[in-house]
Amino acid sequence: MTNDIGVITTLNEGASNIGKVADMGLAVCQLCSWNPDIFTARTATNVLQQAETFRVRVHSLWAGWPGPAKWNFTDGPVTIGLVPEKYRKNRVEALKKAADFAFRLGLPAIATHLGFIPENPGDPAFAGTLDAVRELTLYLKERNMEFWFETGQETPITLLRFILAVGMANIGVNLDPANLILYGKGNPVDALDILGEYVKCVHVKDGLYPADPMQLGRETRIGSGQVNFPAFILKLKEKKYAGAFIIEREITGTEQISDIIYAVEYLKSVN
Numbered sequence: 001m002t003n004d005i006g007v008i009t010t011l012n013e014g015a016s017n018i019g020k021v022a023d024m025g026l027a028v029c030q031l032c033s034w035n036p037d038i039f040t041a042r043t044a045t046n047v048l049q050q051a052e053t054f055r056v057r058v059h060s061l062w063a064g065w066p067g068p069a070k071w072n073f074t075d076g077p078v079t080i081g082l083v084p085e086k087y088r089k090n091r092v093e094a095l096k097k098a099a100d101f102a103f104r105l106g107l108p109a110i111a112t113h114l115g116f117i118p119e120n121p122g123d124p125a126f127a128g129t130l131d132a133v134r135e136l137t138l139y140l141k142e143r144n145m146e147f148w149f150e151t152g153q154e155t156p157i158t159l160l161r162f163i164l165a166v167g168m169a170n171i172g173v174n175l176d177p178a179n180l181i182l183y184g185k186g187n188p189v190d191a192l193d194i195l196g197e198y199v200k201c202v203h204v205k206d207g208l209y210p211a212d213p214m215q216l217g218r219e220t221r222i223g224s225g226q227v228n229f230p231a232f233i234l235k236l237k238e239k240k241y242a243g244a245f246i247i248e249r250e251i252t253g254t255e256q257i258s259d260i261i262y263a264v265e266y267l268k269s270v271n
Contacts, residue, residue, distance in 0.1 A: 004028045004244040005267055006059055007260055008203070013043050022054035024261060029056055030111075030201070030246045034064030036094040039101035047105055059244050060109045060148070060201060062174070063098035065091035072215050080153060081115025082132045083125050092132050096139055103143045110140070111148035111174040111201065119158045121165065130165055137168045146170045148200050152179030156191040163198060172200035176248070177227045178207035182217040189231045196239035204229075204247045204263055219250050222263040233270050 006028030009017040021029045031047070033039070051058050067087040068079045078084050082091055098110050114133065118126045137147045149159060151173060163171060173195050177188030192199070206225030210217040222229065247263045249256050 003242065004057075004059070005247070005264055006030060006057075006244050007247045008032050008062060011038065011043070011047070011061075013038050013040075013046065018047070018050040018056050018058075019054050021056050024257065024264070026264070027056055028059050028244055028246075030059045030062055030244075032062040032064070033098075034066075036063075036066065036097040039097045041104065044101060044104040058105060058107060059246065060107050060111060061098060061102040061105070062150075063095055063102075063110045063112050065094045065112065067091065073210075074214055076153065077116040081113045081129075083115030083117060083129050085125065085128055088128065088132050092136060095136055099136070099140050099143060099145060103145060107145070109146035109148050109172070109200065111150055113150050113152060114162075115153055117154040117158050117162050119155065121161060126162070126165075130162070133162075133166055134168070137166060137171055141168065141170045146172055146200065148172045148174040150174040150179070150203070151176050151191070151195075152183050152185070155185045156180070156194040160194050160198075171198070173198040174201045174203065175199045176203035176205055177229075177232055178203070178205035178219060178225060181209050181226050182207045182219065184210050184217065188227055189235050192232070192235045192239055196235075196241075199236070199239070199241055199243065201243050202236065202241070202245050204245050204267065205249070221249070221259045222247075222266050229266070230270050233267075 006026055008030045009021055011031040011033040070076050070079045082088050102110050140147050180186040180188050180191055206222045206227045207219045208217045208225050245267055247260050249259045
């Protein structure tokens with residue numbers, strides 16, 4: 001595999017997790033933070049210093065937002081992303097801070113979940129989210145940066161409809177194949193026929209379709225879920241995907257580390 005292999009890692013003010021990326025034998029990471037208060041010049045300096053020290057390239061910034069986030073089918077639509085009007089304004093401002101921070105680091109993009117984008121483009125929440133995303137996309141364009149939307153809460157065709165409605169060139173998709181399964185929204189391989197030209201980053205994560213219609217499916221170790229990674233990676237090659245593969249394993253402790261190392265070897269074996 002010629003694509004870079006990296007891992008998503010939590011950002012803190014000391015950026016100490018960059019050292020852990022190097023400890024796993026990786027040289028690429030996507031930073032992730034849900035706290036806009038640490039997007040400061042001091043944190044940026046620490047990140048740059050540690051990236052140089054450990055020879056780790058920071059690929060992009062995955063930026064969360066303030067307020068509640070319920071990862072299920074009941075409360076998720078009214079708490080996740082930019083779709084809920086109640087939290088939209090504050091979250092736009094938080095994502096602008098993330099953009100400024102990523103610009104200080106010289107990164108090409110920020111990524112985030114937009115939320116449960118309505119399938120009906122006539123839904124008022126569709127228009128409100130569209131206005132917010134256009135505002136952010138223009139803000140990023142002024143900094144020669146891109147805005148990447150992570151898959152998950154919407155079907156691939158809904159996300160494509162939204163991308164075309166935004167109508168900006170500096171947008172892309174942070175494609176998480178497991179999320180399409182966890183939310184029951186689509187088949188990751190088929191999704192590439194819809195979103196392939198927009199994919200700028202791929203999260204390497206696996207999982208199972210929901211068994212309970214009120215709850216998401218369960219994340220698993222790569223190769224143990226329902227993402228057909230050999231077919232998925234083959235389709236990415238057909239689509240001329242040249243971006244990174246960013247491993248994400250949403251557990252903690254030693255099992256997380258071992259599963260990440262396993263995922264690296266798994267990816268290298270899939271050609």
